[in-house]
Amino acid sequence: MEASxxxxxxxxxxxxLRQPETGCPWDIVQTFETIKLYTIEEAYEVADAIERKDMDDLCEELGDLLLQVVFHSRIAEEEGKFSFGDVVHAVTAKMIRRHPHVFAASDADTPETVKVQWDEIKAQEKRDRAMRRAAGGISEDFKAGFLGSVHRTQPALTEALKLQEQAARVGFDWSEPEPILDKIEEEIRELREAMAGGNPAKVKDELGDLIFALVNIGRHVKADPENALRGTNTKFRRRFRHIETSLAQSDxxxxxxxxxxxxxxxxxxKAIEGQLGD
Structure with missing residues (x-):
């Protein structure tokens, strides 16, 4: 077989690869659950290639991400659920439906009006989907309410940001950053108390509250917390690599x-970075 x-x-x-008798032993035994983390990992590797502006890597990583879509679709087809063609049909139908200003008739002619129109169409799609799921006996409890549109399956840091943004749309939000800093200090004190109490469950709970508050301050100062953390991760890698190479030079x-x-x-x-203005 040749590439194409x-x-x-x-x-x-x-x-x-999935053929039971002649396929790859590893691929044959995979399920939605076992490859789920690989799918997330590939999405992050795409983001990393974009951040590094490495177009060769981006091309390769997009291919790896596409492979995950094909992999999930193949498993679904084997189970009689849907095929890759169904996935393509669903997304093309969605794009056509959500862009009436391009593919049909609409008065939306600015980015702002297009966004309003997009949200209205999504809301209707959500109502239709809820009705279909209810008719099929599928519970929608975890998708209920005003925050139901925020997907629980995304990374927790992103989910926290989206939850805060959604709540802010109806005024449930701080009006300025300063009170959030006070909230962060409060959460730090509560984390210290939980650690002193020696209750692991309480420590975990308070740590989550602290991280949630940190996401909130990032949102208010227009510093995306995911990008901020990725920047810090890059800085940590760079400085730790300096430690490693410096030690090696001294045997x-x-x-x-x-x-x-x-x-x-x-x-x-850190001093070298300061001199270089980083």
Whole structure:
């Protein structure tokens, strides 16, 4: 079998990998649940390639993400649920339906009016979906209410941001950043108390409250918390790499270095960044 730009070849490859008798032993035993984390990981790798502005990597990572769509679709087809073609049909129908200003007739001619129209169409789709699910006996409890449109399956940091943005639409929000800083200090105190009490469940609960408050301050100061954290992760990688290379130049190892020695090198990395204006 040869590579091709035709999507049908990728579908054929996945079908071959999943063949019980002749396929790949690893691919054959996978389920929606076992590949779910790989799907999330591939989405993050796409974001990483975009952040690094690496177009070669972006092309490859988009392919990996597409493979996940084909993989899930193949499992669903084997179970008689839906096929890749159904996935394509659903998304093309959605795009046509949500863009009447392009594919039909609509007065929406600015980004703002298009956004209003998009939200109205989504709301109607949600009502229709809820009716279909209710008719089929599927519970919608976790999707009920004003916050029901915020998906629970996305990363917790993103979900927190979306929940806050949704609540803010009806005025349930701080009017300025300063009170949120007070809230963060309050959550830190409660986390300290929970840690002193030695109750792991309480510590976990208070840690979640603190992170939620930090997301909130990020939203108010227009600093996307996901991007902010990714920036810090990059900085941590860079500084830790400085520690590692500096130790190697002195014939030392990470395992053999003391915390004090590594902290000195960390501060040296910070100083270098400061000189470079980073």
């Amino acid at each position: 730009k035709d999507i049908s070849r990728l579908i054929e490859i996945m079908e071959a 030392e190892t990470l395992e053999g270095a003391t915390l004090e020695r590594m902290e000195d090198l960390w501060q040296a990395a």
